[in-house]
Amino acid sequence: MGRRALPKVNPAIVTSNHLFELEDLSPPIVLGKFFSEPTRPLELEIGSGRGLFINTAAAEHPERNFIGIELAKRYAHFSASRLARSDIKNAIMIAGDGLKFANEFFAKDSVSAVHVYFPDPWWKGRHRKRRVMREPLLNDIENILMPGGELHFWTDVKEYFDSTLKLIAKVTHLDGPHAVDSKTPEHDLDYRTHFERRMRMHNKPVYRSLYKKRP
Numbered sequence: 001m002g003r004r005a006l007p008k009v010n011p012a013i014v015t016s017n018h019l020f021e022l023e024d025l026s027p028p029i030v031l032g033k034f035f036s037e038p039t040r041p042l043e044l045e046i047g048s049g050r051g052l053f054i055n056t057a058a059a060e061h062p063e064r065n066f067i068g069i070e071l072a073k074r075y076a077h078f079s080a081s082r083l084a085r086s087d088i089k090n091a092i093m094i095a096g097d098g099l100k101f102a103n104e105f106f107a108k109d110s111v112s113a114v115h116v117y118f119p120d121p122w123w124k125g126r127h128r129k130r131r132v133m134r135e136p137l138l139n140d141i142e143n144i145l146m147p148g149g150e151l152h153f154w155t156d157v158k159e160y161f162d163s164t165l166k167l168i169a170k171v172t173h174l175d176g177p178h179a180v181d182s183k184t185p186e187h188d189l190d191y192r193t194h195f196e197r198r199m200r201m202h203n204k205p206v207y208r209s210l211y212k213k214r215p
């Protein structure tokens with residue numbers, strides 16, 4: 001299944017209000033630096049890729065703030081350019097490591113949702129330790145989520161899905177997995193993420209889970 005090349009970003013788009021580098025920030029996160037209404041519920045997406053989720057969700061939910069963190073700078077830039085082009089004021093992209101970000105920048109009980117969609121599977125056994133959905137991140141997610149806050153984890157890799165659900169049950173007290181329905185798309189970009197779109201267009205399965213932090 002080929003991956004489509006990343007379209008060029010129009011150089012006239014100014015991303016200075018939507019793109020930040022993790023290495024230029026120091027913990028804790030100061031939301032007032034990024035958002036005009038920093039007390040809105042905050043959602044964090046780790047590994048935003050091309051940014052379909054954060055762009056759609058931020059436009060649909062102006063009453064929430066969104067931060068996407070993406071390791072690959074050119075993807076973070078691409079996603080931020082979409083936010084800037086649409087003049088979205090309640091979402092930003094950070095280029096950097098989501099594991100470090102989740103571990104160091106957020107207070108306990110401060111995030112209303114964490115989204116992890118189609119994280120890299122790192123198929124080879126000796127590379128598995130590079131997966132993001134391992135015990136350290138799961139512990140951090142449980143810590144930073146507020147009571148009732150949600151973890152959304154989707155993947156197309158059954159083994160990654162099953163082993164992560166087992167690990168979540170073992171190392172956290174999160175309530176779930178709750179079932180998540182697959183929605184019939186109403187237009188070409190009506191998917192949670194680009195990877196969901198890609199899998200569904202190739203008739204590949206998608207495994208979805210939702211967890212909630214217990215009160």
Ligand SMILES: C[S@@+](CC[C@H](N)C(=O)[O-])C[C@H]1O[C@@H](n2cnc3c(N)ncnc32)[C@H](O)[C@@H]1O
Binds near residue numbers: 046072075117120132
């Ligand atoms: C397979 S892609 C999925 C992208 C997007 N979530 C989607 O569903 O279309 C996984 C993304 O996670 C990013 N990534 C991998 N490790 C990361 C980390 N530690 N922190 C932030 N992003 C990471 C990769 O650069 C890549 O863009």
